[in-house]
Amino acid sequence: MDPHLLRRFVAVAGHGSFSAAARELGYTQSAVSQHIAALEKDLGAVLLQRRPVAPTGVGVRLLEHARPLLLRWDAARADMARLTTAPATRIVLGVAPLAMTAWLSSTLADLRGAQPGLDVTVRVLGRAALTRDVATAAVDLGLVDGMAAPADPLQLPDTGLLTTTALAEEPLAVALPAGHPLADRAGLRLADLADAQWIEAPDTAIPLAPLRTASGSDGYRSSLRYEGTDVRGLTALIAAGHGLALLPQREFDDLPGIRAVPVRTPRLVHRIEALHHEMPDGPAARLAAALVAAS
Template structure:
């Protein structure tokens, strides 16, 4: 399959329109139609119904393969370009919101002292976006966070192959973030299963995802009373303080939020950890940054 045709197919399905896909890709609408027709001819089946635009059963199956295939192609291109390129004085790193910790600031200060001419850009992204962009070469280094037993690695979402995953130093205690007037606010510790029926804020990027809480409590519940689709940890703290629901956070993040009390989670024994992920060989400023983080 021609990857250009496959990318056109994915874009048409995502935009739900041949004309919208043409505008995004910089093609004419007739060129987009020809791409889809060529792909259907290659595979010998109808992939898209035209009115309205929707994938056929075969097209739906192709979509399941298309995302990983295109990411792997982008990753291969980026890897070859890294080998061919001359050393760059600019690097971009990505971090999930709760991975932006004082340790990162210290590591960046060390990087600036050792490589004063290197320009660094830090982007705050969702966990999966960090992994995807490291794989495709858009990020030189990624920092992703999650909960795990102190000696266990994170269960990272599947992405294109990563060359290295390294645990960053300094795990944090996990706490239940509660408003000051909550009935459990004066407790010295809490068990995660005992909180399953509480009102929760579903903030999968700014806090620890509810799916991870369910998995680690080995119990149902953890139903959201409010959804927060953002990456601002301070905004999540304000929602907790306002009584809209609970959240699980690393202790430093919870203690930084006004009107919030942090009660340790004693069971199961879990910690908030950060892992540094990269693709390709580590050298120069990126290698120095990983060393400072770990």
């Protein structure tokens, strides 16, 4: 399979439109149609229905392979470029919203004080975008987060030759409106909330799919989906009664209208890890080492 044709297929399937994919890729619509036809001929299967544009059963299966394959392809190119580039005088740090901590701010201040000419960019990204951008070297160092059993590593997508370094673990709590019947509990069993209304906030709270896996329940259905990286926007929705969310307990300090009830069962923590390529000496390597020392 030609990876270039595979990329055209992913674009068309993602947009649900040949014309929209052509605009994104910088080709004519007829050229993209020819590329898809060539890929279908190579594989001996129809990959896309034309009206409306949607992947066939075979196309859906190919997408499951194509997206991680293309990410690995981009990661390999980025890794080769990184190894042949002079040490940087700037650093782009990618941070998941729930990985923004006081020790991160103080460590950045120390790094900038030790290297006054260093150009630092902090980019807050959702989890999927952050993992992708570290793999493709769009950011030099990423701080990713998620839910795990104590001392267990995070389950991250396969993104090539990346290294993770544990930075912190902290308790998880269910965010409830202040007037919720369970708001005064000392602790909660996650399974007792399977039938509650939840907010699906994949980048600013623990996603609901891992809750189902951890509790062995098909519950945890969302009453509202929140897309974005503003944690305070999410907590405002919780306070207004739109649903519950699972967050690190530190996120509830001084928040009006919110109660944080720790999760007692199962034993789960919010985990933060540094995600990076193997780094030569430079700003990103020094920041990673400082974060490990400070956490």
